Amino acid sequence: MSSDTEDKVELLENASEIMEDLADKLKKLYKYRDLFFENHPVELALQKHACVDVKKEALVKKFESYDVDVQIPFPLRAQFLYMKGRCYNISNKYDARAMQCLSKAVKLNPHLVDAWNELGECYLKNMNMKEAKASFEGALKHERNRLSLRCLAIILRQECGDLKQSEISSAMTKSVELAKEAVAQDIKDGISWSVLGNTYLCQYFLIAQDPATLKLCMSAYKQAWSDPVAKGQPDLHFNKGVALKYSECYGEALQMFDQSCRLDPGWQPPADERAELVRYLTEATKLVHTRGKLKAKRISNMVQTIDKKMLGDYATDSDGARKDVLLELVDIDKLQEGSNEGKVILGRVVGSIHNKNSVPFTFAIIDKSLKCVCVSVYNWANGRGVIIGDVVAVPEPLLSSHAMDSRLAKYEFQSIRVNNPLVLLVNGKRVNRNQYASTRVTSTYEVN
Known part of the structure; x- marks a missing residue:
C-alpha cells in the first residue's frame, strides 16, 4: 500500500x-x-x-x-x-x-x-x-x-x-x-x-x-x-x-x-x-585403588614377567636407528608431577574404563613398584586400544594428580595424558598409524 x-x-x-x-x-x-x-x-x-x-x-x-x-x-x-x-x-x-x-x-x-x-x-x-x-x-x-x-x-x-x-x-x-x-x-x-x-x-x-x-x-x-x-x-x-x-x-x-x-x-x-x-572419575578411582580387582597373585605374576625387551625402540641397548629417542626406564612411583622428559615407564594393563564417545580411551597400568596409574589416550581410533595383560611403554609421561571431596564428587587418582597414541609401544610394538584418528563426538555442544 x-x-x-x-x-x-x-x-x-x-x-x-x-x-x-x-x-x-x-x-x-x-x-x-x-x-x-x-x-x-x-x-x-x-x-x-x-x-x-x-x-x-x-x-x-x-x-x-x-x-x-x-x-x-x-x-x-x-x-x-x-x-x-x-x-x-x-x-x-x-x-x-x-x-x-x-x-x-x-x-x-x-x-x-x-x-x-x-x-x-x-x-x-x-x-x-x-x-x-x-x-x-x-x-x-x-x-x-x-x-x-x-x-x-x-x-x-x-x-x-x-x-x-x-x-x-x-x-x-x-x-x-x-x-x-x-x-x-x-x-x-x-x-x-x-x-x-x-x-x-x-x-x-x-x-x-x-x-x-x-x-x-x-x-x-x-x-x-x-x-x-x-x-x-x-x-x-x-x-x-x-x-x-x-x-x-x-x-x-x-x-x-x-x-x-x-x-x-x-x-x-x-x-x-x-x-x-x-x-x-569414580571408576578411575576404583580402577586405580583396586588395581582392576585383580588378585594379588595374578598381579605379582604380571609385573614379574615385564620384560625390558618390550621397550623396543626406547630400549637403551637398541640397535635400531632411533638413537635420538633413547630414554631411561623408571618405575611409576618415581615419576614427578608434570612432565618427565627423558624417562619411559613400562607397565601391564589391569583394566580400562568405558567412556562416553570413547574420548579419551582410558586404561590403568601397574609395574614392579606396584604403583597403579590411569593412562588417558587421545586421538585413538574408536574400537582400538589395549586389553588386560598388555605391556605398554609410555615415553616422557605427563603425570597429573586428581582429587576432590565435595557434594559434587569424591575421587582421588593419578593419570598420565597421551595426546598421540603413535608414541606408545604395546607389547614391544609401535601403535599402527591406522589406529590414529580423531573421534567424532555425536553429542552437540553448539550454542547461539
Whole structure:
C-alpha cells in the first residue's frame, strides 16, 4: 500500500514518537532477559522464562494495539514489523508470529539487516538451517555484522555432521574465520567470544584432539566471561565445562556443569555431562585403588614377567636407528608431577574404563613398584586400544594428580595424558598409524 492510498484519518501523527517508545521498551525487555542473573538470585532460574514471558506479552499487547497496515506510515512499517517480530522472538522457543512479522519486514525493506538477522534466528529456533543460512547471508550482502557472522559460523559447524572427513577441515577453517571476524567487529561482545570458543571446541573433536586447540578455546571463553550477558548464559558454563573436562581439569569442569544446571534447571545436557564425568572419575578411582580387582597373585605374576625387551625402540641397548629417542626406564612411583622428559615407564594393563564417545580411551597400568596409574589416550581410533595383560611403554609421561571431596564428587587418582597414541609401544610394538584418528563426538555442544 502506497502512502497516497493510505487512510490519512487513521495514520498516527505521532508514529515516530510511538516507535521510539516501543524501541526503548523492547531494549529494556531484552536487557531484563540477558542480565536476569545480574539482578536476581540463581534460585529464581526456574522462573526466568515465565518472568520474561509475562513482560513479553505485556509489550506484545502494545504492538498489537496498532494496525500496521493502517496506522503506521509506510516508511516506518518495515521497522515496526521488525521490532514486533523481535518482541515475539525473545522466547527460547519458536514463535510463528515472529516469523510472520519478520518475513513481511524483509519484503518491505530488503536492506533491513536487523530484520534479516532476526529472521535467521527465528529459522534456527525452528531447526530450518537452510533458510536460516540464507537469511544471515542475505544480511551480509548489505553489511558485514557480527551477528550474521557468528550465526553462520554455528551453521557451518552443524553442517559438518553431514560432511565427509576430507571436507570437514575446510568447513571448520571457514567457521573459525567467520567467528574471528565476528569478534573483530566488537571485541567486548562476549557472545561472539563464546561462539569462537565453541568453534575451537568443535575443531578439537572434528579435526584433532590437540591441547593447543583447547588453549585457544579456553582463551576465548575467558574473554567471554568478562561480558555479564555471556556470563549469565548456561551454555557458556556448559561448553567451558566440556573444554575443562578434556583439559583434565575435572574439579573445575564439574563446577561449570553444576552452575549450568543451576542457571537452567530444565536443560538436560549439563546434568548428563556432570553425571557422566562423576561416573568416569569414580571408576578411575576404583580402577586405580583396586588395581582392576585383580588378585594379588595374578598381579605379582604380571609385573614379574615385564620384560625390558618390550621397550623396543626406547630400549637403551637398541640397535635400531632411533638413537635420538633413547630414554631411561623408571618405575611409576618415581615419576614427578608434570612432565618427565627423558624417562619411559613400562607397565601391564589391569583394566580400562568405558567412556562416553570413547574420548579419551582410558586404561590403568601397574609395574614392579606396584604403583597403579590411569593412562588417558587421545586421538585413538574408536574400537582400538589395549586389553588386560598388555605391556605398554609410555615415553616422557605427563603425570597429573586428581582429587576432590565435595557434594559434587569424591575421587582421588593419578593419570598420565597421551595426546598421540603413535608414541606408545604395546607389547614391544609401535601403535599402527591406522589406529590414529580423531573421534567424532555425536553429542552437540553448539550454542547461539
